[in-house]
Amino acid sequence: MAEAVAGSGIGASVRRKEDLRFITGRGRYTDDISVPGQAYAVFLRSPHARARIVSIDTAEAAAVPGVLAVLTGREMAADGLGDLPCGWLVKQSDGSDMVSAPHPPLAHDVVNYVGEPYGLVVAEDLATAWRAAELVVTEFEERPAVVDPALAMESEAIHDDVARNLAYQWVLGDQAATEAALASAAHVTRLDLVNNRLIPNAMEPRAALGIHDAGTGEHVLYTTSQNPHLERLVLSAFVRLAPEHKLRVVAPDVGGGFGSKIPVYAEETAVLWAARRVGRPVKWKAERSESFLADAHGRDHVTHAELGLDEDGRFVALKVHTTANLGAYLSLFGSSVPTYLYGTLMAGQYKTPNIFVQVHGVYTNTAPVDAYRGAGRPEATYVVERIVETAARELGRDPAELRRLNLIRPEDFPYETPVALVYDTGNYEASLDAALALIDYGGFPERKAAAARRGKRRGIGFACYIEACGLAPSKLAIQLGAGVGLYESGEIRVNPTGNVTVFTGSHSHGQGHETTFAQVVAERFGIGIDDVEVVHGDTGRVEFGLGTYGSRSLAVGGSALVRAADKVVEKGRRIAAHMLEADVTDVEFADGRFIVRDSNQSLSFGEVAFAAYVPANYPDDLEPGLSEKAFYDPENFTFPAGTHIAEVEVDEETGAVELVDFVAVDDFGQVINPMIVHGQVHGGVAQGVGQALLERGLYDEFGQLQTGSYMDYCIPRADDLPDFRVDTTVTPCTHNPLGVKGCGEAGAIGAPAAVMNAVTDALGVADLPMPATAEKVWRALRG
Amino acid sequence: MKLSLTVNGTRRELDVPANALLVDVIREHLGLTGTHVGCDTSQCGACTVHLDGRAVKSCTVLAGQAEGAEVVTIEGIGRADELHPMQAAFREHHALQCGFCTPGMIMAAIDLVGRCDDLDRRTVREGLEGNLCRCTGYHNIVDAVLAAAPVMAGGADHG
Numbered sequence: 001m002a003e004a005v006a007g008s009g010i011g012a013s014v015r016r017k018e019d020l021r022f023i024t025g026r027g028r029y030t031d032d033i034s035v036p037g038q039a040y041a042v043f044l045r046s047p048h049a050r051a052r053i054v055s056i057d058t059a060e061a062a063a064v065p066g067v068l069a070v071l072t073g074r075e076m077a078a079d080g081l082g083d084l085p086c087g088w089l090v091k092q093s094d095g096s097d098m099v100s101a102p103h104p105p106l107a108h109d110v111v112n113y114v115g116e117p118y119g120l121v122v123a124e125d126l127a128t129a130w131r132a133a134e135l136v137v138t139e140f141e142e143r144p145a146v147v148d149p150a151l152a153m154e155s156e157a158i159h160d161d162v163a164r165n166l167a168y169q170w171v172l173g174d175q176a177a178t179e180a181a182l183a184s185a186a187h188v189t190r191l192d193l194v195n196n197r198l199i200p201n202a203m204e205p206r207a208a209l210g211i212h213d214a215g216t217g218e219h220v221l222y223t224t225s226q227n228p229h230l231e232r233l234v235l236s237a238f239v240r241l242a243p244e245h246k247l248r249v250v251a252p253d254v255g256g257g258f259g260s261k262i263p264v265y266a267e268e269t270a271v272l273w274a275a276r277r278v279g280r281p282v283k284w285k286a287e288r289s290e291s292f293l294a295d296a297h298g299r300d301h302v303t304h305a306e307l308g309l310d311e312d313g314r315f316v317a318l319k320v321h322t323t324a325n326l327g328a329y330l331s332l333f334g335s336s337v338p339t340y341l342y343g344t345l346m347a348g349q350y351k352t353p354n355i356f357v358q359v360h361g362v363y364t365n366t367a368p369v370d371a372y373r374g375a376g377r378p379e380a381t382y383v384v385e386r387i388v389e390t391a392a393r394e395l396g397r398d399p400a401e402l403r404r405l406n407l408i409r410p411e412d413f414p415y416e417t418p419v420a421l422v423y424d425t426g427n428y429e430a431s432l433d434a435a436l437a438l439i440d441y442g443g444f445p446e447r448k449a450a451a452a453r454r455g456k457r458r459g460i461g462f463a464c465y466i467e468a469c470g471l472a473p474s475k476l477a478i479q480l481g482a483g484v485g486l487y488e489s490g491e492i493r494v495n496p497t498g499n500v501t502v503f504t505g506s507h508s509h510g511q512g513h514e515t516t517f518a519q520v521v522a523e524r525f526g527i528g529i530d531d532v533e534v535v536h537g538d539t540g541r542v543e544f545g546l547g548t549y550g551s552r553s554l555a556v557g558g559s560a561l562v563r564a565a566d567k568v569v570e571k572g573r574r575i576a577a578h579m580l581e582a583d584v585t586d587v588e589f590a591d592g593r594f595i596v597r598d599s600n601q602s603l604s605f606g607e608v609a610f611a612a613y614v615p616a617n618y619p620d621d622l623e624p625g626l627s628e629k630a631f632y633d634p635e636n637f638t639f640p641a642g643t644h645i646a647e648v649e650v651d652e653e654t655g656a657v658e659l660v661d662f663v664a665v666d667d668f669g670q671v672i673n674p675m676i677v678h679g680q681v682h683g684g685v686a687q688g689v690g691q692a693l694l695e696r697g698l699y700d701e702f703g704q705l706q707t708g709s710y711m712d713y714c715i716p717r718a719d720d721l722p723d724f725r726v727d728t729t730v731t732p733c734t735h736n737p738l739g740v741k742g743c744g745e746a747g748a749i750g751a752p753a754a755v756m757n758a759v760t761d762a763l764g765v766a767d768l769p770m771p772a773t774a775e776k777v778w779r780a781l782r783g
Numbered sequence: 784m785k786l787s788l789t790v791n792g793t794r795r796e797l798d799v800p801a802n803a804l805l806v807d808v809i810r811e812h813l814g815l816t817g818t819h820v821g822c823d824t825s826q827c828g829a830c831t832v833h834l835d836g837r838a839v840k841s842c843t844v845l846a847g848q849a850e851g852a853e854v855v856t857i858e859g860i861g862r863a864d865e866l867h868p869m870q871a872a873f874r875e876h877h878a879l880q881c882g883f884c885t886p887g888m889i890m891a892a893i894d895l896v897g898r899c900d901d902l903d904r905r906t907v908r909e910g911l912e913g914n915l916c917r918c919t920g921y922h923n924i925v926d927a928v929l930a931a932a933p934v935m936a937g938g939a940d941h942g
Contacts, residue, residue: 015874015875015877016874016877018882019873019874019879019882020863020874021882022879022882022885022886023857023866023870023873023874023879023882023885023886023889024817024857024858024861024862024863024866024870025815025816025817025818025856025857025858025886026817026858026863027817027882027883028816029816029819029883031816031820032816127800201917202881202883202917203819203821203827203829203881203883203884203915203916203917203918204819204821204881204883205820205821253881253882254881255819255821255881255882255883255884256880256881256883256917256918258917285820287823288821288822288823288824288827289823509881510880510881510882510918511880512880675877676877678877679877679880679918679919679923682919682920682921682922682923683880683917683918683919683920684920685920686917686919686920686921687917687920709822709823709824709826710822710824710826710827710915711824711826715915715917716920716921717912717913717915717921718907718908718909718911718912718914718916718921718924718925719905719908719909719911719912721908721920721921721922723904723922723925724920724922747920
């Protein structure tokens, strides 16, 4: 177990540096930023799931006093702006490239989902923009919508050049060996699963403010992004909105992301373009109903899985076929989520020797689907952990013990899975045992009996999950189709007075980097964390960055800072050696001092910093200044893993499911700030419980979104959730300097399977589609 | 429309559209951007402020309804160097992550503590069900509210 550490160094639950501005209302989110002369945008959105745009009459809208412009996709295309790209090219099973349909930022000829933007009104004030937008007359020629992913391949083609609505057929693993092992298995468990479509719902709706300076040609875009440098790259290289050196993208305080603020969207593209066209800054902020329609959605898989076991209960083969709904267009990383972030995780924590995964990625007339917290790994965990649980029930085995029998053991690492990953380290049994102890597994029968006396059916469910985080080794990622490297940048500027400004390419939108990264740097330099300022989210200040997703920030961005700090210390040793007239090999750095070994001579970090900027007594062969940077490219993914256990009680009268206990024991490697790590687990679990019990993004057969507000789409409220009991085990990551693995997604990965295993245990049914609402459970109780 | 109201202790005379919402007045006319808008159906509670001492969702109050009223926003309950006990408890218990729901959550929590004695974990959860948070899973928010309650009861009146 992680020990509590006092002070502010690594391992201490330091209270967050960023909190003071948030709790006093001084946060600075995109919609809080206003500039002189700013105009307001409202988007024209398709009311149809699939239609041809016959004509757009903007005359009446344009004539409204206060309207500055009514712009459409046709004008954007005429201005030469390019399409929004998909950043990950997936290779199909026959070696050919996936089929990527053109994705114009604003639709011009056809619209392919309800809410798709095809124009915008820019006006002096928001009310005028809304009023004018109502006056735009657009004639659509409706076409039949393709909504159900399971039927997409048999439906009319949505895009001209995409046969069967199939973006790709992707495979991983040895099909022949897997089928042979299944054919000779002593027992085969079969399961059909649906992973429900989710709508991420960060509490801050997306927003953007575009500014163009006609005098300098500079463009500035304030936007709600998890990865501002990636946004700048896409808008420059693909959309051709502005050259990279004339475009500054700022993601200031961002109110949650969960993946939904990774993609580069139509709206921020359009406001910056409109600002240039109109000659005024243009601001847009999503209404929540627009967020539901036009933010990237998550999950949405239909899966058939088969697990073969031998006479002893050892897993011999797993075969998975999934149809993944990609939506109307391939979003920025939409193609990679149901492939490389999904199929590669099918070994889970187990020594299953034969695995084969086949994925059909299909287009439908629904909002694009992209990363949502966990991104592929919750879906993989759901398949593995639901089918393992089902196998245990079919065979009458204790589900914890069947898992234990099949775990990869500590002595097996590094462990190469049959699905392309090499796990560097782990101790899965340690987290399983800790979780069993925490939940008091032995006491479950008694708790179940007590619940029965109250008219409740109590169930228990496990999820022993693994995830691949710390994205990613660049060469490997690019070889697999990524359009960018996945290293991270870090820069440390030691100021002349000895305090430190840290620049990171990671982006914090709730994760607390301003604190955690400061802890890492402060400990390395032996200074206080209040002497460290962390800067992020501005391409005008930070050199480059790939941003925050995939639980990568500390493992990759934090490691870059460690490397940069090492360079600072190295240069400091040379300066100190000169000043102390010692050999550099005799100078050590410890506890904030450069010390000549076996002497009483030393200099403080601050003294050396000052000397670097006032180089009077200074080495001739050394440049002044004390500022260093590093790009850190990881050697491998990191592999956080753990055991989550849920207990639920089902009311037999009403079908209501209450989550009564939830324990999570996670191995994130070294923990820098336990308070923040536990908070990340709480939030992830809450979202995972939301998926299992409450949330579903639902379209009707015409492609109209039926869950377009908080009155129809239920994200967890305070009284929907119990207290969570969380702990960690520690096996340090073997290949990054901090030994860390990442903690942001684990809760959302483990919780859905744990909760649904508990619900199906309580009900005595093989499966129930998520979310397990009272109505579905009530029906299941009545057969 | 002329509007006269007191915001964070200061008397304000404003000219606002007749259909303006209280939250528009707070954010756009007074520039108090700590009060947030997270939805369009009065569900999320990010816009919660105190109107004559009671928590209200300011997206659901017409500006005209606040004529003559006392309004307190997140900017009015404490300062960085003199935090309200609820603000201090949110920081101490890591009851916020992205910070977007936080101002509304703090304003709702202060109201809850003010009108309920002997709160427990269940009643805090029920009392805050009108304020959505997507980051924290609420666990630490409950901790913070229960920690702030006795401090508020025993301490000075912070409004």
